[in-house]
Amino acid sequence: MKIAPSILAADFANFGAECEAIEAQGADWVHVDVMDGHFVPNISFGPTTCAAIRPHIKGVMDVHLMIAPVDPYIDAFANAGADVITAHVEAGPHIHRTLQAIRGAGAKAGVALNPSTPAEAVAHLLDLTDLICVMTVNPGFGGQKFIDMSDKIKTLRSMIGDRPVHIEIDGGVDPSTAPIVAQAGADVLVAGSAVFKGGSVSDPAPYGTNIKAIREAAAGVYA
Numbered sequence: 001m002k003i004a005p006s007i008l009a010a011d012f013a014n015f016g017a018e019c020e021a022i023e024a025q026g027a028d029w030v031h032v033d034v035m036d037g038h039f040v041p042n043i044s045f046g047p048t049t050c051a052a053i054r055p056h057i058k059g060v061m062d063v064h065l066m067i068a069p070v071d072p073y074i075d076a077f078a079n080a081g082a083d084v085i086t087a088h089v090e091a092g093p094h095i096h097r098t099l100q101a102i103r104g105a106g107a108k109a110g111v112a113l114n115p116s117t118p119a120e121a122v123a124h125l126l127d128l129t130d131l132i133c134v135m136t137v138n139p140g141f142g143g144q145k146f147i148d149m150s151d152k153i154k155t156l157r158s159m160i161g162d163r164p165v166h167i168e169i170d171g172g173v174d175p176s177t178a179p180i181v182a183q184a185g186a187d188v189l190v191a192g193s194a195v196f197k198g199g200s201v202s203d204p205a206p207y208g209t210n211i212k213a214i215r216e217a218a219a220g221v222y223a
């Protein structure tokens, strides 16, 4: 199970140090939420910030684009050093083309599904994607209440079969919800508030405790 803290819950004045702190405290990936105030009602940051934090991340920079349109910005995020670029299936009419462009730019291609979008929306994309992100909140803000998408996760796991495609869960993940999604078939857990709560760059130990708690809660069903 990979744990991917979302830096949306980090100290925005200290992104570089926050990325270093969460990796030192056991994060597997660093999840970067890009919001445009159009596809979602919040604005976060863009490719310039991604490029600035890249040198502070040793492992995977997992960039989640909550923007529309996506295609004009793919090269900018790939050039900023994104290892994974995830676009929403709801963000435009040509997600097939978008995933091809992400791979063409040298990144792993992810596709995200809002809670209201069924698993079948990605049936034609399974050989073009490296990761399916199942939103368990309506995207736009951290700290929201988890929406149970277990049936969708199980359907996706069955559709994926033996393809090497991650199922990532994003929104409201904490030690109480991690076992639910792990049981259903998830293998990457994004968590913002549940990782960053109680810690800071000057006192990062709570990040480690929080990551361990999520990992151990999930481990009973997915090692």
Ligand SMILES: O=C(CO)[C@@H](O)[C@H](O)COP(=O)(O)O
Residues within 6 Å of the ligand: 006, 008, 009, 031, 033, 064, 137, 138, 139, 140, 141, 142, 143, 144, 170, 171, 172, 173, 190, 191, 192, 193, 194
């Ligand atoms: O993409 C999003 C929200 O749109 C998520 O990545 C959240 O940032 C996760 O935050 P928590 O629900 O874990 O606080």
